Structure formats: C-alpha cells, structure tokens
Amino acid sequence: MRRLLPLLLLLAACGDPVAGPKITGGPQVVSSIVQTVGPATGAKPSLAKAFRDLRAVDWQQATLTAAFCGVEQPITMRDGKVNATSTLWGEVGLWINTFKPVWYGDIDADGQDEAAVNVGCDNGGGTASSQLAFGLVVVRSHDGNLELVGEIGTTTMRDDAPHVPLLTEPQFEKGAITVKELWYRPSDANCCPSGVSLTRWWLRDGTLKADPAVQVS
Numbered sequence: 001m002r003r004l005l006p007l008l009l010l011l012a013a014c015g016d017p018v019a020g021p022k023i024t025g026g027p028q029v030v031s032s033i034v035q036t037v038g039p040a041t042g043a044k045p046s047l048a049k050a051f052r053d054l055r056a057v058d059w060q061q062a063t064l065t066a067a068f069c070g071v072e073q074p075i076t077m078r079d080g081k082v083n084a085t086s087t088l089w090g091e092v093g094l095w096i097n098t099f100k101p102v103w104y105g106d107i108d109a110d111g112q113d114e115a116a117v118n119v120g121c122d123n124g125g126g127t128a129s130s131q132l133a134f135g136l137v138v139v140r141s142h143d144g145n146l147e148l149v150g151e152i153g154t155t156t157m158r159d160d161a162p163h164v165p166l167l168t169e170p171q172f173e174k175g176a177i178t179v180k181e182l183w184y185r186p187s188d189a190n191c192c193p194s195g196v197s198l199t200r201w202w203l204r205d206g207t208l209k210a211d212p213a214v215q216v217s
Contacts (some may be wrong), residue, residue, distance in 0.1 A: 046145035047074050054115040054141055058102050062117070063146065066094055068135035068153035069121035084121075089132055092121045105172020107138070107149065108201055114140045114149055116170045116177065128190040134167050136179065138208065150208030152179055155199050160186045166193060176202045181213060 048063040060080040065071070070088030081095040096102075097118040104113040116136040123130045138149040154165040165183040183195035197213040 026193050038189050047139065047148060048076075048146045049144060050139075050141040052112070052141050054113060054139070055104065057115070057146070059096055061117075061119055062096075064117060064119060064137045064139070065148055065151060066119055066135065066137070067119060069094060069119075069133050071121075086121070086132075089121075089123060091124070092132060094119060094121050100168075103136075103140075103170050103172075103176070104135075105170070107172050107175065107177055108140070109174045112141065114138055114172070116152070116172075118167075128163065131164060133164055136167060136170060136177075138177065149203070150201075152177065152201050152208065154181055154183075154211050156181060156183050156195075156197060156213050158183065158185065158195075162186065162188060163190050163193070174185035175204075176200050177208075178217075 023061060047065070050057055059077070061077055063074050063076045065074050066084065067154070069084075069092055071092070071094065072087060072088035073084050075084050075094060077094070077096060080098060080101075081093060084092055084094050086092045097120060101118055103116045103118075103205050106113050108114065116138050118134075119137055120134045121132050134154060136152040138152060139146055140149050142148075152167065152170070154167060157165060159200045161184040163184045168180045168182065171178045178198055178200045181197045181199055182193040183197065184193045185195055188194050194217070196216040198216060199213045200211045201208045202211070
C-alpha cells in the first residue's frame with residue numbers, strides 16, 4: 001500500500017529538541033534547503049491565489065513545489081496527485097498524504113498561520129518500497145496569493161537503510177519548525193522504522209535551514 005503513514009500519528013508529538021547524541025551507525029546527512037524571500041523584503045512569485053485563512057484552501061487541487069523530489073517547477077495537484085519529471089528519478093508520481101494532508105501554525109509571528117503540506121513521491125510501483133521521498137511544503141497567504149516559505153525534507157539517511165525516512169508532526173514556534181524524522185535501521189521492515197530523531201528548521205534570512213538532527217531513539 002503506497003500510503004504507509006497511518007503509523008505516524010500513533011507516535012507522540014515532538015517537543016523541543018534536547019541535548020543528545022547525533023544519529024550513529026553511518027547515516028548520510030542529506031539536508032534540504034530552499035531559498036525564500038519574506039514579504040518584508042519583497043514577495044516571491046505567486047504559486048496561486050489563496051484565501052487569507054489557509055484552512056479554506058482545497059489542498060487536493062493546490063499548486064505546490066517539490067524540490068525534495070527533484071521537481072524543479074511548481075506543480076498543480078489533481079485530486080491530490082500528479083505526475084511530474086524529476087531531475088533525480090525521471091518520471092515520478094507526486095501525492096498529498098490523505099491521512100494527514102496538512103498542519104497549521106505561525107512560524108513568522110505575524111498572527112496568521114502558515115501551512116505545512118504533507119507531500120510524497122514514488123516511482124509508480126504502488127508499494128511502500130516504491131516511495132522515493134517525503135517532504136513538507138511550507139506556504140503562507142500574502143496579499144491574496146499563496147507563497148512558498150520553504151520545503152522541509154528529511155535530513156538523515158543510513159546508507160544501508162531499506163526505506164527512505166518519514167516525517168511527522170511539525171511543531172511551529174516563532175521563527176522555527178521542529179519535525180520528527182522516522183528513519184530505518186537495516187533490520188527494519190518497510191512498515192516500521194525504529195529510528196527517531198528531531199530536526200529544527202529555522203527561518204533565517206529568507207531561508208529555511210536545518211539544525212543537525214538529534215537522535216531520540
């Protein structure tokens with residue numbers, strides 16, 4: 001089943017990262033950074049028109065980005081999915097997670113919530129092993145337009161992992177979003193990653209940048 005993520009909401013929501021060991025066992029750091037420009041310094045081109053309250057947006061038809069999947073141009077979903085060309089993997093399927101499609105919170109402290117849209121991509125194989133990447137596309141409403149704040153991708157990946165890491169439960173605060181990453185050890189089945197880490201993404205100088213991941217388990 002291509003949507004293996006129902007297990008994500010069974011895990012506890014993440015809190016503030018605390019001092020702890022970095023992930024061990026040979027993970028490869030694959031930090032994803034997306035350049036953005038805040039309203040105060042000049043708006044980015046609009047992805048689409050948007051309601052001021054992003055909860056009114058139909059995300060299943062939304063125009064979004066997916067650089068973490070190697071898709072260079074914005075794409076428009078059709079009933080929550082679309083095919084696109086990836087510079088990493090060729091033709092891919094993009095989709096919004098139907099179990100938990102979006103989270104809301106205020107990262108830029110303007111009193112208006114941003115949205116973190118839960119997007120994945122796969123090679124069309126229709127199984128968990130066909131999944132290629134997961135990311136959160138963080139957007140805001142500004143002057144009636146939907147604008148990209150940035151993308152949050154997975155930041156850790158063991159060379160011997162049987163599956164790509166998963167993301168869940170972003171926690172919004174002023175200037176940052178903390179996400180829980182679920183990563184795989186060699187003995188893990190596709191359904192059940194045993195590694196857990198927290199990564200805090202800071203909004204600085206118009207860019208979402210990740211701190212080093214902190215291992216939880």
